[in-house]
Amino acid sequence: xxxxxxxxxxxxxxxxxxxxxxxxxxxxxxxxxxxxxxxxxxxxxxxxxxxxxxxxxxxxxxxxxxxxxxxxxxxxxxxxxxxxxxxxxxxxxxxxxxxxxxxxxxxxxxxxxxxxxxxxxxxxxxxxxxxxxxxxxxxxxxxxxxxxxxxxxxxxxxxxxxxxxxxxxxxxxxxxxxxxxxxxxxxxxxxxxxxxxxxxxxxxxxxx
Numbered sequence: 001x002x003x004x005x006x007x008x009x010x011x012x013x014x015x016x017x018x019x020x021x022x023x024x025x026x027x028x029x030x031x032x033x034x035x036x037x038x039x040x041x042x043x044x045x046x047x048x049x050x051x052x053x054x055x056x057x058x059x060x061x062x063x064x065x066x067x068x069x070x071x072x073x074x075x076x077x078x079x080x081x082x083x084x085x086x087x088x089x090x091x092x093x094x095x096x097x098x099x100x101x102x103x104x105x106x107x108x109x110x111x112x113x114x115x116x117x118x119x120x121x122x123x124x125x126x127x128x129x130x131x132x133x134x135x136x137x138x139x140x141x142x143x144x145x146x147x148x149x150x151x152x153x154x155x156x157x158x159x160x161x162x163x164x165x166x167x168x169x170x171x172x173x174x175x176x177x178x179x180x181x182x183x184x185x186x187x188x189x190x191x192x193x194x195x196x197x198x199x200x201x202x203x204x205x206x207x208x
Contacts, residue, residue, distance in 0.1 A: 005201050007194055015054070017045040021185060023192040025051060026071045031100075032196060033078055034189070035066035046080055048100060051196050052203070060105045064093050068131075070120040075158055076100040079128060083116025091116035091133035091143070097160065106162040115170060118147055118177060127153045131177055132170065147177030 012020055017036030021044075024033045032051040035044055043061040046069070050057060060080075068081035078100060083093020093116035095108045109115055119131030130150050137143035150172035154160050 005198055007197055012190070012193060015047065015049070016056070017047050017059075019186065020189040020193055021182070022066055022069060023189040024069045024071065025192055025196055027051075029071070031071060032193075033069045033071065034193070035062075035069065035080075044082070046078075046098070048078060048098070052200060054197075054200070058098060058100055058103050060096070060098055060103075062094070062096065064116075067116070067118045068120040070122055070128075072125070072157060073122050074125050077157055079120050079122070081117025081120045081130070083114070083118070083133065085116070085133075085137075085144075089138065090136050093117050093133075095120075095130065095165065097157065099158070106160070108160065108162065108165045109170070110163045110166050118179070119149075123151065126155060126157075127151050128157075130170065131175075133177075134174070145176065145178050146174055148172045148174050 008014055015034060017034055019037045020034050021037060022035040030051045032049045035046045038045055044066050046060050046062060046066060047056050048058040049055060062082045064082035064084050066080060066082050070079045078098040080096040080098060083091060085091050090113055092113045094114045095117050096105050097108055098105045116133035117130060118133060121129040123129055130152060131147050133147055134140060134143045150170045152165060152169050
């Protein structure tokens with residue numbers, strides 16, 4: 001079967017990460033980060049591809065669902081925000097930093113429970129804006145729709161050691177932070193993949 005301009009004939013199974021749930025495309029470096037689903041629901045795969053040919057260059061598996069990803073503006077790094085509600089009290093999770101050249105990954109939050117990370121944005125080469133759920137929902141009925149935002153600065157993120165972000169680093173004001181609809185998020189992920197696929201399919205003919 002010929003490949004479609006809209007999507008591959010077998011959907012996105014060729015990516016090897018299950019159903020895509022979150023996609024981040026960095027056009028200027030031609031990089032594509034995709035978080036998917038695992039068949040046993042125990043881990044969440046995160047893969048990085050070359051967007052021009054969909055060749056995979058890195059793959060890691062998170063202990064928690066992935067809510068945010070952001071490529072560093074200059075370095076070969078991908079920040080990955082993960083987490084979940086533990087079912088009774090805490091919002092736990094990790095802030096992962098994937099080194100794209102080596103495939104090494106470090107978990108940055110010092111506390112053993114971590115924090116559920118819901119949003120990530122690089123403000124510049126040294127500063128990462130992190131949106132987190134509250135640590136817990138004890139006597140806090142609005143915890144699921146609010147978060148704490150902090151800006152973490154490091155001179156060189158390639159040398160940041162594991163478990164080095166303290167509670168002080170992650171302290172910040174509380175803001176409204178409604179959780180996105182998972183179905184809508186998955187639809188946006190597929191739309192982004194479809195756009196990249198169409199551009200990749202069109203590229204050879206455009207260069208003739």
